[in-house]
Every structure is written in C-alpha cells, then in structure tokens.
Amino acid sequence: HILLIVGQTGSGKSLTMSQMILSGMFNKSPKDIQFAFYDPTRVEYLEYKNSPFLMKDIMCHTEELEEHLIELTDILDKRMKQLVDTKTIDIERYNKYARENDLEQLPYIITVIDEIAVPSCESPEIQEQLVRIMQNSRSVGIYFIIGTQTPNRNVINGTLKANIPNRIAMKVFGKKESMITIDEVGAEQLNGRGEMIYKDADG
Template identity: 30%
Template sequence: MDTKRGPVMITNEQKIIIDYYENIGSAIKGHLVDIVDGPIVYNFIVKPGENSKLNTIKKAASEHNYMIAYSSKQINVQIPKETRQVVFLDKLLKTKEFKNTDAILPIIMGVDTFGEIMIKDLRKLPHMLVCGRTGCGISVFFNSLLKSLKSAVPATECKFIIIDPKGADYDIWKSDKHLMCPMVKLDAKAAVQKLQEVTELIDERYQKLQNNKVKNVEEYKKKTNKKDMPYIVVVIDEVADLRTSAKKQTELCVQYVAQKARAVGIHLIIGTQRPDALSGIIKANMPTRVSFQARTGVNSMQMLGEKGAENLLPNADILFSDAGRIPVRIHTPYVEC
C-alpha cells in the first residue's frame, strides 16, 4: 500500500496537549485522567504520582503562568484556550440555578473553569473588596452584580447607592428604581458626604432594631411588617481615588460601615486598583476578597493571602476568597453598561 509522506499538521488542541506534557506534566509525574473543555480554559485533570511534591508542581505551574487547583486526589491544570468564549450575564440570569436560588441577595459571580454558574449570597459575604488594574473588568463586574440583584430582588426590597469617582460606567442606572439616590460621580467630597450619610442611616436603623427588641433586619421585617428597611448595596468603583483626597474620612466611614452594617441590611462592594494603598483597617474589616489579575505575586498575597492571581488572564478572570478560604477561580460575566 502506498503511504504518503509529508508535513504533519498539528491542531491547536494537540499543541496545547504537547505544551502540557513539556511544561508541567513532568513535574506532576502522574497520569492525565481527563481534559474538560471550559469556556475559557481547558481543565487538565491529573492524578498525581505518589512521589509528586505539591511545591514542585506549583513552581512549574507558576513558571509557565498556568493556574492550578488541587485537592488531595487530583490536580486541575488550567490551560488558556486560544480563543475564549464570552460568558454573557443575560444567559446566566435565565438558568434554573439562579431562578431557584434561595440566596437573599443573590449575585452571579460568573462561571467556574468548567463553565458552571457561581452564585453567592451578598447577605452572607457580607461585604466585598475587589482589586484589579484598569481594563481588567471591574466596572463590568460590578454592573453584573447589580443586574443580578435587580433581577432577583424588587426595588422596594433592595436599593443601590453608586459612587463612581471615575464617572463613566454606571449611566444605565440613572433612572432605575433600584437607585436610592442620584449617583455620585467624579466628586470626592460628595462621595465622602454620601458615605457619612450611610453611617448615619446605620445608626438610625440600629435605633429601630433596639426599639423593636430585634437583632437584625429580617427579624425587624417579620415583627413589624414594615417595608422601611430595604437592603442597601453601596458600590464604590474606585476607593483609592477617594482616599487620596479625603483619606481619613473615607477610611473612618468605610470602617464603620464594614463593621456595623450587616445587621441593618447594608452591604459594601468596593473596588480598587491598588491593594497596597488600602489601610489595614479597611482590609481587616473586609474579609471577602476578589482579585483580578495581579501585577505580582506580592500583590496577590496582599489581597488573598497567597500567590496565584498574577497568573490569571488579563481580563474578566478572578480569584474569589470567602473569609480566608482557599481562593476559587471564576470567569466574570459580560454585560452591556
């Protein structure tokens, strides 16, 4: 039989598998169990060999900018696809997982590396500190969190306060019923004033709880049947901008809100480009952390207590850590804003 000889075409997928074996396979010394196709990465599921050392594996992954997730039984080496899919929020809003969630304040964080929807309850977090450089997708992410809340909780039960020192990315909310007051844009003084009003509102609400001998907003609603204590979500798109102009006041307000607001139904979502510029006080009071791609391993440590975020993709890719737990990788969704 005639056989033709000639150059062999290697597909992108094959190239990725070769990369895996050349770059990290030898460090893992195990066998590849499965390759699962996610929207943005391939998940190489590997059973490590008996003598494989986690540190060696971590080092090899880091040298080649791969993210890994591991349990005692297996390692998931996540290798970016050549072309990533966009994860659309609108599609996730229609899933049965979101429609049937029992979260009080459900927020769609995005999808995991396998493409499974990730939903959190902001009521439980109860605040979130998010770090990332310009262009990584923070404003789109915040808009998608607000849209998740809007589609799950009526405006009578949940209000938004939006502080956007850059002043460009939240115009879609301008005449939305969920907005509690006009958006605060560009004006650091007005932003600090707004934060101060929030601290006063916290005190007023505590007074009401005390008068009714209840401990939190849920008990208050049950006991009084009143609708005068909707949940409030305060979004600050870039807190470092505020701190440079009104450092002390911003810090005091954020600290007060972070420490006291949960019982009275108020939640903070704060973005920053510079985790190193945040004070220890703010960080200590905001244990739920999100990091987009970090500049360095040190920046990742500052946000999450461990390295890793430096190996994320430049856009819409996060590590989420809930009160010091092991960070989980999530691809954030896209929404027009």
C-alpha cells in the same frame, strides 16, 4: 456583605461588578434593595441614572462620597434603634416583624465604590469612616462592593482590609498586589477576562 474586587484593566473587574448589580436588580424590587454609586470616571454607571433602584444621584466627587458615608452612619444608628425597639437582631427579622405589624420594611442599601483609590488619596479619613460603618453594618442591611485597580497599602490600609472578609482577585500586576488583596500570590498569573481567585472568611 462587604466585598473587595481588585483587577487591572482587562481583568473583568468592571463587568463582574456590573453583573452583581444587575443580578440584584433582577431578583429584587426597589422596595427591597437600593444602590448608591460612586463613579469618579463618570462612565461606568450612567445607564442606571434614572433607575428606581437608586437612592441618590450617582456620586462623582470625593465630597459626595463623604456626605453619603455620613448619611449611612445616621441610617445605621436609626436602624440599630429600630432593632432594639422591636427586639429583633437583624434586618431579616425586623422585616418579618414589619410585615406582621403593618410597618414599613427596610431596604438593603448597597454602596458600590468603583475605584477606592481616588477618595483614599484625596481624603484619607474616608477609610476610617468606612471601617466605622462596616463594623456594625451587616445586621442592618448596609452593604458595600468596593473595587480598585491599584491595591496598595495607601488605598486599602490594614484596618480597612481586616473589615473586608470577602475578596475577589482578578488578574493583577504583580505578586505584591496579589498579597495585599488575598494574602497570597497567584492572582498575577491569572489570564484575565473574568478569571478570579475568591476568598471569604472561611478561606
């Protein structure tokens, strides 16, 4: 439910992220899944500008991402209460209950952060906000896809990294970047163009 994707220019990172987004849109309806995009370059996600899958306008500034994370915190709290009130333990069981009782179902919310380095540098507390949400987000259907070209410890601190069990390393600049991403060397030797090393909580 939380995925980190790291790769230098030409590694295939942006294309891989786009394929994941399109797959979600192809297989689900806007009632099932909603996306929020943070794109500081203002070029990656323009084609989705008028999509019914968007829960809000594409975010380009750090302040907009901060406001979005506050909104997500409120949504998380509301959804947790809904689970308690209906005696369900996750979004799938809640939506089953909703269908059976003529209630509105909850869509999955996927926030795509195209480059985490920009907000991490401009507002270090953003990583703390992300961690607070991530620790309880899976059960209520709040997911993240986070990308970066520069996986240093300022961009992805230890606490944030510990809360991201699923990681994709595409070709990176060196051994240090590979270690930060997947806790082992090797990603620096990849060929690029989509070749990757994938790790999840099981190894």
